[in-house]
Amino acid sequence: MPRRRYRRVSDEDRDRIITRYEAGEDFLDTAAELRIPRTTAYEIIRKFGETGERRGRYGGGRPPVLDDEAKDFLVKLVEATPTITIRKLNHTLRQTFPGKPHVCNMTVSRALDGELITLKQVHNVSANRNSEVVKAARVAFAQYMYEDGIHQHRVYVDETGYNLYTCRTYGRAPRGQCVNRIVAGQRDSDVTLIAAISNLVCLFYYEIHVTSVTKEVFKTS
Structure with a gap:
């Protein structure tokens, strides 16, 4: 039209x-x-x-409803608490600046888009991952690998979880219709794989545990 x-x-x-x-x-x-x-x-x-x-x-x-002061305040709130919701941002903005015009949540979201702040998936980062102690240990390990470790026979041991329920995650259907698969209410059981990999012979040992793997189990493997 x-x-x-x-x-x-x-x-x-x-x-x-x-x-x-x-x-x-x-x-x-x-x-x-x-x-x-x-x-x-x-x-x-x-x-x-x-x-x-x-x-x-x-x-x-029309002139923008949110001025630069309000936008800077919203950016500072997001920098301090990245997981804050749009509703909480708008509520805090109204409480901090009661004299400014009250706007809807969509206006706050658009203002953040204008400041190049978008919604992303949250990734959990260990508190000690970037500490000075951990950084020093990384440097020491890198120096060891560069000088002596690279000339030795190295074995890497690690564990990972795996669920036995595997299936295709993509399918085909007419346009406008969803691809639905009828499944049971629960997924299959989880297992834990402990494997040892060498730089000379690749994978040479592994164990599969159907129960939880504790520190003691990992040491005796």
């Missing part, structure tokens, strides 16, 4: 409508003669009564 185009009312036509209104005459007759909709004529009179201006304002758009 083609987009409907609205005819801009000229300043001369606006002045004729306002003049009839000021004279106490029926300005809707003038609007009908000029082929201007009744709603547009009422809007012209309403703006004239509020502002006293006889000429229309075109272009430029």
Whole structure:
């Protein structure tokens, strides 16, 4: 469907409508003669009564509801608490700046988009991962591997969990319909795999545990 185009009312036509209104005459007759909709004529009179201006304002758009101070405040809140919700951001903004216009949650979301802040998946990072002690240990291990470790026979041992329930995650169906698979209420059991890999003979040992693997089990494997 083609987009409907609205005819801009000229300043001369606006002045004729306002003049009839000021004279106490029926300005809707003038609007009908000029082929201007009744709603547009009422809007012209309403703006004239509020502002006293006889000429229309075109272009430029509306000024932003959230000013730079409010946007900077929202950015600081996100930097302090990345998992904060839009509703909480808007609530905190209203409490901090009660004199500013109250906006909806969508306006807050769009303001963050304008500040290049988007919604992302949260990744948990260990508190000690980037500590000074861990960084020093990384440097020492890298130096050992570069000088002596690279010339030795190395064996890597680690464990990982695996669920026995495996299936295809993609399927085909007519456009507009979902691909549904009827499954049981529970998935299959989990197992833990402990494997040892060497830089010379690749995988040479592994164990599969159907129960939980504790520190003691891992040491004796």
